[in-house]
Amino acid sequence: MSAGRTGVAPARALAFATIRETFEQEAFTERAFRAAAGQAGIEGRERAQAQRLAYGAVQRRGTLDAAIERLAGRSTRLLDPPVLAALRLGLYELLFADATPDHAAVDQAVELVKANGAAHAAGFVNAILRRATRERAELSAALLEDDSNPAAAAVAHSAPAWLARMWWEEQGADVARSLLAAGNEPTGVAMRVNTLRGDRDEALVKLREGGVDAATPDGGWPLGAPESIAIAGRTGALVPAMVESGELTPQSLGSAAVVEVLDPREGENVLDLCAGPGIKTGQIVARMGDRGEVISVELDPDRAAEVAGQAQRLGLRCVTVVEADATGAGAGMAPVFDRVLLDPPCSDLGALASRPDARWRKSPRAIERLVEIQERALRAAATALGPGGVLVYSTCTISRRENEERVAALLASASAGDVPPLELEDLGARAPELASPVEPRTLQLRPDRDRTTGFFIARLKRHD
Secondary structure (H helix, E strand, C coil), X not given: CCCCCCCCCHHHHHHHHHHHHHHHCCCCHHHHHHHHHHHHCCCHHHHHHXXXXXXXXXXXXXXXXXXXXXXXXXXXXXXXXXXXXXXXXXXXXXXXXXXXXXXXXXXXXXXXXXXXXXXXXXXXXXXXXXXXXXXXXXXXXXXXXXXXXXXXXXXXXXXXXXXXXXXXXXHCHHHHHHHHHHCCCCCCEEEEECCXXXXXXXXXXXXXXXXXXXXXXXXXXXXXXXXXXXXXXXXXXXXXXXXXXXXXXXXCHHHHXXXXXXXXXXXXEEEEECCCCCHHHXXXXXXXXXXXXXXXEECCHHHHHHHHHHHHHHCCCCEEEEECCHHHHHHHCCCCEEEEEECCCCCXXXXXXXXXXXHHHCCHHHHHHHHHHHHHHHHHHHXXXXXXXXXXXXXXXXXXXXXXXXXXXXXXXXXXXXXXXXXXXXXXXCCHHHECCCCCCCEECCHHHHCCCCCEEEEEEECC
């Protein structure tokens, strides 16, 4: 989709094209941006500016559309696609991008509609955006300062209305507001040291000598995994180089906490279901000293290839990648695994800040479809456990249907004899500050409180 270039700065043309691809073609924002940037040959500061504008406008669509309807007096559904995209971009610059002069935001939006077949709407776009500059304080107060109820909070924090309602009901008003706000704030940056090639202290020294602000994580168990490093500020060229060499792997503290709870040991047989892209597989193998056997199961061919690529980059030998459906994988395997990790497809509601378009791709209906997959995968995982084996179930979401209710359903299946007998271990007793309010024997990490991905973690043990 052409963004048009006459009179339009390359960064804004790229952002405009990305916004349109995201909402008109249902493209993933990150992929659409990379493709358009590569085609246009935009790099450096212009690319960084374009990414901030595109990602910000996509993320803030809920607030921006409410502003458009307030200013225009009509539904956004009635606007031509290029007009709507230009207004979203222009209003994002006016309301959220302090570095942009007002006149530039308005003029560039007008040029974008002219260059993209909507010249008839140039006056309309100009009038809406100029009104926004005049009424900015009033507009911001009306849209951003009221989150007293789910509907208002959905606008203020730019979230789907159904999500605001769900969190209000499941988490309570105060936590819901905090979670919604956190969806627009970056979480902390963390890396995992490849302990097969060095230790954390050595990596910290190397990073600090290279000018990287690196430290051990502040959190207690399980957030303070011994191979994790927290990074503040810029990573520079050193961190990417250490990732490429296999010394480091980008991994959130929440993700690393899952394997901390799994606690794999040297010489064990471990099954990693829904393993792509292989981040946790690498951590599992390193924890085992690359001695034992790890079977990583992934259905998607591209993600299975990523698992294999991770193993090669990190120099792992005891991992075998199996391209298969995790919902049936356990049935075809003997119940011999000492530990099974299941991190199935989920609604990703604990990771909204990391992907600008994620919130707009979710729905209650999609969650119900995911629940069916999670249910079958959990049964397969439980079936693969050997006597005394440990199953860790994790998701990166904050959703009772996908988390606590799935654990309860699995325990009911175990009581009915449909899967081996299982006992839910009490993780909350060890980390009460992280315990789920619904099922306190499980953990629910939160991006607002813990500054990391919102993982849910449950640990069950087979007892015969």
